[in-house]
Amino acid sequence: MHSLKLNEEACTRCRKCVDTCFVNALKWDTSIPKGAPVLAYPADCQICCYCEKLCPTQALEIIPDWASKYIPRTLSNAKGW
Amino acid sequence: MAQLDSLGKVLSADILIVGGGISGLTAAITAKETDPSLDVLLVDKAVASKGYAGMAGRTAGLLSFVTGEDDPEDFVTYNLKEIGCYLNDQVLLRDMAHCSRRITEQLATWGVEILHNEKGKIDYAKWPFPWGTAAIDPDMCLNMSDHAKKLGVRFMDHIAVVDLLKQGERVIGAVGFEVQNGEFHIFKCSTVILANGSQNYDITLLWCGTGNGLATAWRAGAEMRNAEFGCMCDFARVDPKGWLYYGVHGGAHIAHDHLQNAKGENVSEKYRPGLHSSMDPVAANAWLQEFKLGNAPISVDASIFSHPAFFKFHPKALDQMHREAVKANFPMGQPYQVVPGFIGELGCVRVNHQMATTVPGLFAVGNVAGSGSARGGAVPTPPAKIHGTGILNALFMGSKGGPAAALHAKTVKSFGPGADLDPAQVQALKTRILAPMERQGSLTAHELIH
Ligand SMILES: Cc1cc2nc3c(=O)[nH]c(=O)nc-3n(C[C@H](O)[C@H](O)[C@H](O)COP(=O)(O)OP(=O)(O)OC[C@H]3O[C@@H](n4cnc5c(N)ncnc54)[C@H](O)[C@@H]3O)c2cc1C
Ligand code: SF4
Ligand code: SF4
Numbered sequence: 001m002h003s004l005k006l007n008e009e010a011c012t013r014c015r016k017c018v019d020t021c022f023v024n025a026l027k028w029d030t031s032i033p034k035g036a037p038v039l040a041y042p043a044d045c046q047i048c049c050y051c052e053k054l055c056p057t058q059a060l061e062i063i064p065d066w067a068s069k070y071i072p073r074t075l076s077n078a079k080g081w
Numbered sequence: 082m083a084q085l086d087s088l089g090k091v092l093s094a095d096i097l098i099v100g101g102g103i104s105g106l107t108a109a110i111t112a113k114e115t116d117p118s119l120d121v122l123l124v125d126k127a128v129a130s131k132g133y134a135g136m137a138g139r140t141a142g143l144l145s146f147v148t149g150e151d152d153p154e155d156f157v158t159y160n161l162k163e164i165g166c167y168l169n170d171q172v173l174l175r176d177m178a179h180c181s182r183r184i185t186e187q188l189a190t191w192g193v194e195i196l197h198n199e200k201g202k203i204d205y206a207k208w209p210f211p212w213g214t215a216a217i218d219p220d221m222c223l224n225m226s227d228h229a230k231k232l233g234v235r236f237m238d239h240i241a242v243v244d245l246l247k248q249g250e251r252v253i254g255a256v257g258f259e260v261q262n263g264e265f266h267i268f269k270c271s272t273v274i275l276a277n278g279s280q281n282y283d284i285t286l287l288w289c290g291t292g293n294g295l296a297t298a299w300r301a302g303a304e305m306r307n308a309e310f311g312c313m314c315d316f317a318r319v320d321p322k323g324w325l326y327y328g329v330h331g332g333a334h335i336a337h338d339h340l341q342n343a344k345g346e347n348v349s350e351k352y353r354p355g356l357h358s359s360m361d362p363v364a365a366n367a368w369l370q371e372f373k374l375g376n377a378p379i380s381v382d383a384s385i386f387s388h389p390a391f392f393k394f395h396p397k398a399l400d401q402m403h404r405e406a407v408k409a410n411f412p413m414g415q416p417y418q419v420v421p422g423f424i425g426e427l428g429c430v431r432v433n434h435q436m437a438t439t440v441p442g443l444f445a446v447g448n449v450a451g452s453g454s455a456r457g458g459a460v461p462t463p464p465a466k467i468h469g470t471g472i473l474n475a476l477f478m479g480s481k482g483g484p485a486a487a488l489h490a491k492t493v494k495s496f497g498p499g500a501d502l503d504p505a506q507v508q509a510l511k512t513r514i515l516a517p518m519e520r521q522g523s524l525t526a527h528e529l530i531h
Contacts, residue, residue, distance in 0.1 A: 019128045022135060023289055024239075024260055043527045046286045047330065048139045049404040064408050066324045 001068045002047065004039035010059035011036065017051035017060055026051060043068075084504040088511055089256070089265030094122035094235070095490040097255055097270040099242040099294065101125035102135020103472060104447025105276030106225040107479025108486065110191065112274075113232040115487035119494075122235045122268070126260050130236035132223030135278070136448075137472070139287050140219050141329065142398030144195065145469030146181040148205055148213035153178035156212050164358050165458015173434055173456040177477045184476050185215070192224035193217065196395060206392050210358070214469045216395040221472075240266055243293070244510045245273060245301040245443065248500045252301065252442035256510050263518070265511055269502055271493035272442050272486050276479065279428035279448035279462045280311070283527070285327040287405075288426060294449040295430060304431040304439040307452040310459050311427030315360050316340075316368075316381075316419040320410060327422060329402055330409035336419045337364040339385045342376035359460075365421045380416040428462030429453045436482030442489065446482035447475040454478065 004026075017037045018026045027040035037060060039045060047064045085091050096112055098105045101123050109123050127134035147156050156178040161167055165174075185203065188195060196216040198204040205213030218224070230236070239260045246254035246267075255268045280292025299305065316336035317325040325331070337360040340348040352367035368379050385391065394402070406413070428451035436444045436454070445453070448462050451474055457464015463471035493499065517523065 019131060020133045022127045022133060022138065024127060027261075043525075044289075046139070046289050047405060047408050048287055049401070049408060050133075050138060053401070053404060062408070066326075066409070067322075 001042040002039065002045045002065050003042060003063045004037065005061040005063055006036060007057075007059045008036070010057045012057055012059070014056065017055050020050050020054045022046075022048070022050070085267060085502055085507060088504065088507050089258075089267045091267045091269065092122070092237075093120075093269040095119040095270060095494060096121045096272045096274060096486055097242075097268050098123040098274045098276055099125075099255070099297075100135070100275065100277035100447070100449075101127075101129020101222070101226065101236070102276065102278060102447065103137045103222060103225070103475035104449075104479040104482075105129070105135070105274070106222055106229055107476050108274050108276055108444075108446050108483035109229045109234045110225065110232060111480045111483030112487040112490075113229070113234055113483075115484040116491050117233065119487055119490055120235070121233070122237065122270070123229070124237045124240040124242060124257070124268075126239060126241040128238045129222075130226060130230070130238050132220065132226040134238075135222060136287070136289075137222045137475075138219050139329075139401065140398070140472065141402060142217050142219040142395040143392055143469035144185065144215050144217040144472050145210070146185040146205075146213055146215065146473060147178050148182065148203075148207075151212045156181075159211055160457065164460055165464070167458065168455070169458035170434075170455035173454060176434070176481075177456060177473070180480075181473055181477065184473070184480060188217075188221070188476075191228045193221040194224075194395070196393060204393060208356075208391070210356075214392050216393050216398065217472060218395050219398045219401060241293070242268070242277075242297065243514050244297060245440075246502055246506055246510075247301060247440075248503075250302075250441055251500075252440060253500045254502050256507060256514065258514065263515075265515070267502065267507055269499065270490075271499050272444070272490040274436075274482055274486050275430065275438075275443065275445040275449050276447050276482075277449055279426045279451060281426040284423065284425055286330055290426070290428075290448060292427060294445070295427065298430045298438060298440070298443065298445060298449070301440050301443060303443060303445075305429040305453060306431035307455060307459075308427060308429040310452050311429060311461050312423070312425040315422055316364075317422030318381075318411075319418050319420050325420070325422060326409050326411075329405050330411070331419075335385060336360070336381045339382050340364075340367065340371075340379050340419070341382050341416070342371045342379055344376060346376070347382075348376075348379060360421075368419075368421050378418045379420075380418045383412075383414055383416055426461045426463070427452070432478075432482075434481070435485035436478055437485060437489075442493070444482045444486045444489075446478040450478065 277294035451462025
């Protein structure tokens with residue numbers, strides 16, 4: 001599934017990435033001391049790259065997993081294919 | 082009110098707008114312009130107050146409009162004959178043709194940038210359609226939300242509205258919840274504008290409307306129209322691993338007119354000459370026939386992107402598309418193989434020429450009522466899949482629905498304080514809406530779909 005790679009040092013904890021996500025796939029993880037963005041709903045991520053683009057320090061990267069998406073998986077599950 | 086308070090956070094407004102993409106923001110601005118004394122509250126499950134909500138920021142930034150050198154009647158005729166199979170509401174279609182230029186020019190006063198030429202005029206391509214297509218800043222919602230705030234529109238972020246409250250036939254409020262902490266919210270308002278997008282969830286990336294606005298309207302008893310036109314096909318790019326990429330990630334949106342077979346022959350020209358608004362069964366059949374003749378793979382001639390008459394994009398849109406293409410392993414500058422795929426977009430809430438639904442007090446604008454407006458005829462939302470009409474559709478419908486909703490709210494207000502909300506009705510909806518939180522071991526939405 002799609003994932004998020006965070007450069008801990010570069011992240012300023014501004015939370016802009018969470019605000020910019022139009023499908024609420026990103027959440028702010030409060031379980032670690034400084035907090036961090038987390039791709040809480042990876043299946044909802046649209047690979048729009050908006051969070052990456054607007055991060056003021058280029059601290060995050062969205063890594064798509066195309067194998068988890070789209071027809072091949074569905075077709076391989078379907079009968080007759 | 083004490084009982085209501087115990088059920089959730091109670092808020093009131095004259096007009097509640099659900100959804101802060103292009104259409105919701107347009108409705109908010111034009112409602113306020115119509116009557117600044119009205120209290121307009123815009124809620125979105127994403128962050129609309131900063132302009133990040135909706136599909137606008139993820140678009141290709143192409144805006145279609147009828148330019149000064151075009152005859153609006155040509156736009157009407159093209160839509161009727163080439164796109165809508167004569168099933169269009171011609172009055173609404175003509176209205177849009179005639180006011181699209183005004184809408185486009187007005188955007189500058191809302192702070193939205195459209196690329197201009199050196200003569201200071203809007204720069205547009207007259208190709209491949211017989212009207213203009215200009216490049217618009219895909220961050221237009223940032224400017225529009227700033228403008229709306231200046232006019233006094235109130236915003237609440239991370240609020241998902243689920244159902245409407247009614248007294249008899251009339252809408253008197255809505256209920257929903259805060260998406261991050263689950264807090265239940267109760268809205269008292271005489272007028273609701275649904276601007277919360279279409280249904281196309283998990284079919285094509287970026288086209289990600291969950292259709293919950295349609296469900297809200299349906300449960301409130303609103304009539305639907307043209308739901309049968311919610312599906313269509315489009316080409317998808319297939320990579321060597323057999324993975325399919327649709328839409329912007331696929332770069333296959335213009336494929337239908339530029340297909341070539343393994344022999345290098347122009348398949349589109351052979352089966353469906355000329356330029357077309359979208360894929361249709363003839364184009365799908367062209368692919369199939371060539372496949373049967375042993376002429377596969379069928380690919381797209383990527384040189385089309387460097388055609389001098391091709392649309393110009395806003396630099397921000399180009400940057401956005403480039404990032405997405407890189408993520409999707411797009412073979413830049415190379416021909417790429419395509420197969421007929423599926424794309425669907427449903428927006429079937431029935432609205433009249435003022436964007437009023439069949440439920441008194443309920444209006445719907447933008448994608449949620451795209452095909453329900455019947456403006457586009459036999460096509461899915463946004464009508465139709467012609468480059469640049471999604472934004473125009475959202476702007477047009479928003480600028481019709483905002484003023485009409487304002488007049489409605491003003492009239493209701495003149496009759497005195499609105500109807501009291503019924504705590505029993507709110508309680509019943511709250512129980513139903515929050516029921517999934519109580520269930521153990523149920524399916525996720527993704528598991529249900531696949
Ligand atoms: C990748 C892509 C490229 C495109 N390119 C172009 C183009 O170049 N030109 C063009 O004209 N059109 C284009 N379009 C289409 C165009 O972007 C859309 O038609 C238009 O933005 C729709 O606006 P809208 O306001 O109707 O809906 P949306 O932008 O979908 O807004 C709906 C809003 O409602 C919110 N919402 C949903 N449900 C709820 C709820 N229950 N409670 C609260 N809020 C809710 C959502 O968070 C969202 O902000 C493109 C679309 C995509 C996805
Ligand atoms: S936008 Fe960038 S810097 Fe800010 S919280 Fe997100 S990752 Fe960190
Ligand atoms: S890529 Fe887009 S959808 Fe995915 S987390 Fe970032 S902003 Fe959200």
